[in-house]
Each structure stands twice: as C-alpha cells, then as structure tokens.
Amino acid sequence: MRLITTNKLTVQHGRQTALHSVDFHIDSKEIVTVVGPNGSGKSTLMRTLVGAIDDYAGSIERKARLSIGYVPQKLDIDRNLPLTVERFLRLPHRYSRAEIDASLAQVNGADLRDKQMIALSGGQFRRALLARAILGRPELLILDEPTTGLDQSGSANFYKLIEEVRHAMGCAVLMVSHELHVVMAASDRVICLNGHVCCHGTPEVVANAPQYQALFGTGSMGALALYRHEHDHSHDHPHIHGAECDAKCDGTS
Numbered sequence: 001m002r003l004i005t006t007n008k009l010t011v012q013h014g015r016q017t018a019l020h021s022v023d024f025h026i027d028s029k030e031i032v033t034v035v036g037p038n039g040s041g042k043s044t045l046m047r048t049l050v051g052a053i054d055d056y057a058g059s060i061e062r063k064a065r066l067s068i069g070y071v072p073q074k075l076d077i078d079r080n081l082p083l084t085v086e087r088f089l090r091l092p093h094r095y096s097r098a099e100i101d102a103s104l105a106q107v108n109g110a111d112l113r114d115k116q117m118i119a120l121s122g123g124q125f126r127r128a129l130l131a132r133a134i135l136g137r138p139e140l141l142i143l144d145e146p147t148t149g150l151d152q153s154g155s156a157n158f159y160k161l162i163e164e165v166r167h168a169m170g171c172a173v174l175m176v177s178h179e180l181h182v183v184m185a186a187s188d189r190v191i192c193l194n195g196h197v198c199c200h201g202t203p204e205v206v207a208n209a210p211q212y213q214a215l216f217g218t219g220s221m222g223a224l225a226l227y228r229h230e231h232d233h234s235h236d237h238p239h240i241h242g243a244e245c246d247a248k249c250d251g252t253s
C-alpha cells in the first residue's frame with residue numbers, strides 16, 4: 001500500500017531552491033534510504049514529508065490517517081532542565097508506564113527509563129529518540145541521520161535495531177544517511193538526491209549509477225558487496241524492485 005507520494009515537490013528556503021521537482025513514494029513495510037551530499041535537500045525532504053514545512057510547490061499525497069514517527073537530525077535538550085527519559089517519552093502525549101516500558105524494551109533500552117536525558121551516551125540518546133518515535137505505533141518511521149555521533153560498530157548495531165523494529169512493528173522506514181555502504185545494503189530502495197532525484201533503485205543499481213558515482217565516487221561498491229557478503233544471514237530482502245535511473249540527469253542540481 002502506498003503511504004506517501006510526492007509529485008514535482010519543490011521547496012525554497014528564501015532564494016535557495018532546496019528541492020526541485022522531486023517525485024517520491026514509499027510503500028508500507030519498505031526500507032527506503034535517501035543519500036546525497038551535504039546541502040542536497042535530504043532534511044528538507046524529511047521535514048516536508050512530516051508536515052514541518054508546509055510552504056512548497058507540487059503535491060504530497062498521504063494515505064488517510066497515516067501515522068508517522070519522526071526522529072529529527074538534531075534535538076537540543078536544555079542542559080539546565082531536569083528531564084528523565086520517561087518524561088521525555090511522555091512529551092507531548094501522555095503514554096502509560098506500560099507503553100513506555102514496551103517502547104524502551106523494543107529498542108533494548110529497558111534500563112534507560114529513569115536516566116536523565118543529558119546523561120545519556122550517544123547510542124543511548126539515539127535509542128531514546130527511536131523509542132519516542134515508535135510510541136504511537138507509526139506506519140511510517142522517518143529517521144534523519146539516525147546514527148549521528150555513533151562510532152562504526154554503534155552505527156551497525158543501530159541499523160540492526162531499526163530492522164528489528166521494522167520487523168516487529170511492520171512499519172515502513174524512510175531514512176537519511178551518510179553511511180552509504182552500511183545503510184544502502186540494509187535498504188530495499190535507495191534514492192540519491194542532489195536537490196533533485198539523481199537516480200534511484202536497488203542499492204546495487206544506485207551504487208553503479210554514473211550519477212551516484214559522480215557524487216560519491218566508486219569506492220563504496222566494494223564495501224557494499226563486502227557488507228552484503230558478511231551479513232547475508234541477517235538480512236531479509238523479500239522485495240525485488242525495478243532498476244530505475246534517470247539517464248537525463250547529470251548529477252548536479
């Protein structure tokens with residue numbers, strides 16, 4: 001089932017065009033990753049999809065009553081404000097203790113409930129954000145750079161956790177990441193953005209696309225293959241998606 005479709009989505013920040021004529025969709029239970037260089041409009045796309053930016057041209061269609069859990073790229077917690085993880089998870093909705101415990105357990109964070117938000121490590125903080133995003137049992141989880149601040153093994157573990165959450169909750173996952181080889185291997189589809197959609201398709205198709213290689217070089221393909229080989233046992237790729245690349249696009253915005 002289609003959850004969100006955009007048609008010629010265009011977003012300006014002042015005179016800067018952050019997104020230009022972006023056609024995008026995500027279906028239920030898919031893992032879709034958006035990659036692109038700094039400033040290529042990835043966060044703008046996420047923020048527009050969740051409704052945080054409502055000044056755009058083109059159209060966005062959302063499934064009726066679509067519930068979205070969103071983890072923003074950055075979240076500053078006031079260091080002067082005492083805020084436990086439990087209280088953080090209760091903002092802005094009042095969830096029960098049982099719901100909060102279940103959500104924390106889902107992200108392997110049962111021990112975090114009474115800790116202060118500002119005392120969490122990078123990985124614990126990311127798990128608390130994820131726990132909050134899944135509290136409403138969303139059909140679509142949107143994660144903007146979910147492993148910011150984590151080291152390589154912390155990131156790999158976090159992506160594994162995201163796959164587990166997706167599996168347990170049956171939600172679709174849309175994420176932005178810089179960690180090309182790790183995240184692409186775990187995705188059903190990859191969208192390479194540079195203000196516009198440069199190319200899109202399965203991870204292998206995107207990694208081989210000249211538009212992608214013009215932006216990121218060819219180095220990540222070996223890492224992608226390596227990761228696939230090493231982790232074949234733990235990934236489930238039931239979908240076969242068509243290979244689609246925009247041959248007209250030259251990889252610049």
Ligand SMILES: Nc1ncnc2c1ncn2[C@@H]1O[C@H](COP(=O)(O)OP(=O)(O)OP(=O)(O)O)[C@@H](O)[C@H]1O
Binds near residue numbers: 016017036042043
């Ligand atoms: N609130 C804003 N006001 C003005 N310009 C903005 C604003 N937000 C983003 N931009 C500009 O829009 C463009 C796209 O920014 P965006 O944050 O969406 O990119 P990104 O791909 O997420 O970047 P990064 O990988 O660095 O996080 C950039 O040129 C950025 O400077």
